[in-house]
Amino acid sequence: MTGQILEISDLSTGYDENDILHEISLLVREKSFIGIIGPNGSGKSTFMQVLARSLPVREGDIMLLGDSLQSYSFRDFGMKVGYVPQESEIKFKYPVYDVVMMGRNPHIERFRSPSEEDHEAVRRALAQTGTLELADRPITALSGGERQRVMIARVLAQDPILLLLDEPFAHIDIHHQYELIRIIRETSRDKRAVIGVFHDINLAAAYCDHLVLMHDGRIRACGKPEEVLTSELIHEVFRIRPVIDINPITGTPFVYVEEEWKESEVHKPRVHLISGGGTGSYLISLMSRSGYSLSCGVLTENDSDCMMARKYEVPTLAEPPFSRLSLEMEEKLTEQVQKADVVIVTSMPVGWGNYPNIRVLEQIDPKKIICILPSSEPFLPDFTSGVATETIKRLLSAGAHKISNPAELLEMMQSKIFSKDTMQ
Ligand SMILES: Nc1ncnc2c1ncn2[C@@H]1O[C@H](COP(=O)(O)OP(=O)(O)OP(=O)(O)O)[C@@H](O)[C@H]1O
Numbered sequence: 001m002t003g004q005i006l007e008i009s010d011l012s013t014g015y016d017e018n019d020i021l022h023e024i025s026l027l028v029r030e031k032s033f034i035g036i037i038g039p040n041g042s043g044k045s046t047f048m049q050v051l052a053r054s055l056p057v058r059e060g061d062i063m064l065l066g067d068s069l070q071s072y073s074f075r076d077f078g079m080k081v082g083y084v085p086q087e088s089e090i091k092f093k094y095p096v097y098d099v100v101m102m103g104r105n106p107h108i109e110r111f112r113s114p115s116e117e118d119h120e121a122v123r124r125a126l127a128q129t130g131t132l133e134l135a136d137r138p139i140t141a142l143s144g145g146e147r148q149r150v151m152i153a154r155v156l157a158q159d160p161i162l163l164l165l166d167e168p169f170a171h172i173d174i175h176h177q178y179e180l181i182r183i184i185r186e187t188s189r190d191k192r193a194v195i196g197v198f199h200d201i202n203l204a205a206a207y208c209d210h211l212v213l214m215h216d217g218r219i220r221a222c223g224k225p226e227e228v229l230t231s232e233l234i235h236e237v238f239r240i241r242p243v244i245d246i247n248p249i250t251g252t253p254f255v256y257v258e259e260e261w262k263e264s265e266v267h268k269p270r271v272h273l274i275s276g277g278g279t280g281s282y283l284i285s286l287m288s289r290s291g292y293s294l295s296c297g298v299l300t301e302n303d304s305d306c307m308m309a310r311k312y313e314v315p316t317l318a319e320p321p322f323s324r325l326s327l328e329m330e331e332k333l334t335e336q337v338q339k340a341d342v343v344i345v346t347s348m349p350v351g352w353g354n355y356p357n358i359r360v361l362e363q364i365d366p367k368k369i370i371c372i373l374p375s376s377e378p379f380l381p382d383f384t385s386g387v388a389t390e391t392i393k394r395l396l397s398a399g400a401h402k403i404s405n406p407a408e409l410l411e412m413m414q415s416k417i418f419s420k421d422t423m424q
Pocket residue numbers: 015016020038039040041042043044045046047
């Protein structure tokens with residue numbers, strides 16, 4: 001089939017008498033970058049080893065460009081497949097340049113010296129991986145990350161059709177990680193494919209076209225990052241409580257790990273949060289996780305606070321974008337703030353349309369209001385800040401509380417002022 005690089009059908013293999021991989025089937029097309037993710041011991045490296053022919057197939061087939069993997073000569077296989085294992089051990093003091101040139105071996109005729117094209121490929125790979133300055137140094141004298149970059153340079157110089165990278169960034173700093181992953185993705189675009197094992201699932205989600213999630217030697221899920229990185233699958237396979245957000249730069253899923261919060265003996269007040277434009281996102285997650293009964297609004301439907309509230313299934317009053325706060329919504333808001341034990345206000349942008357969000361606060365006991373505001377005025381950005389700031393100042397002088405750091409919020413809520421006996 002055109003464009004197909006690898007077809008794996010019902011693959012099983014293992015070590016000694018142990019079967020590790022079971023019934024693996026996967027189709028890898030050209031121009032694809034596939035990320036293998038999964039917990040320790042799930043079989044990721046074993047999978048890479050069998051693809052690299054370092055481990056024999058026990059059952060099933062692996063077809064490379066339409067022919068069985070085993071049918072390739074050693075040299076032909078080297079032209080087609082490049083492999084960077086998890087740990088590359090080179091004990092001899094070869095200069096870095098020579099190590100990268102080893103990647104060209106399948107291209108160099110026996111008993112011939114490297115051609116200008118081979119030297120050019122080596123120089124290009126050294127430059128791409130930022131290892132040009134290390135070219136004359138012995139490989140044994142490099143740091144872990146530098147050595148790993150040289151190993152990536154070697155496989156880039158090899159110029160194979162299929163690149164297999166097992167945790168390529170394990171020792172590599174963030175600057176080089178991003179530089180390299182972009183180069184690797186670029187490489188996959190030119191009638192090639194890359195399969196990489198990643199522990200950083202967010203990095204994999206941002207750059208890979210498809211993710212393969214492995215669990216207990218099987219493929220548990222395979223598909224686009226958003227299809228694989230779901231709360232249910234992440235929870236099941238990694239045994240964590242994830243929060244799946246959207247990476248604001250790439251638009252791909254971003255997985256956070258939920259902290260376990262101890263149930264407090266302290267009475268938890270009912271809280272209503274008035275926020276907007278992301279100023280309440282942290283508080284929504286914090287209070288939801290801490291077991292507070294929370295409500296939010298009025299927010300704009302596509303506001304990031306609104307999305308966070310929906311994620312935590314917090315009851316939220318919301319209106320469509322660019323609409324003025326309706327009278328009906330203002331009434332609902334008044335009802336919510338009256339029901340709440342504590343009303344929290346953040347320094348959200350206040351336009352004329354949602355000024356009533358602030359105005360309703362004048363109808364409740366100011367002592368149950370906590371304002372999270374910058375220490376200096378104006379408290380509220382935006383064109384109505386004058387009016388809104390005046391309202392906030394009035395509330396503060398009437399007994400509303402003020403903090404500047406959201407991290408102090410829980411402590412304040414559990415303080416005496418908000419304890420059960422001081423609230424009816
Ligand atoms: N050389 C070996 N001999 C015997 N068993 C092995 C060998 N290498 C790995 N295993 C076993 O195979 C299973 C899968 O290991 P593998 O290294 O493929 O997992 P992995 O998903 O790559 O893990 P990690 O994330 O820790 O690198 C594990 O139970 C491991 O103990």
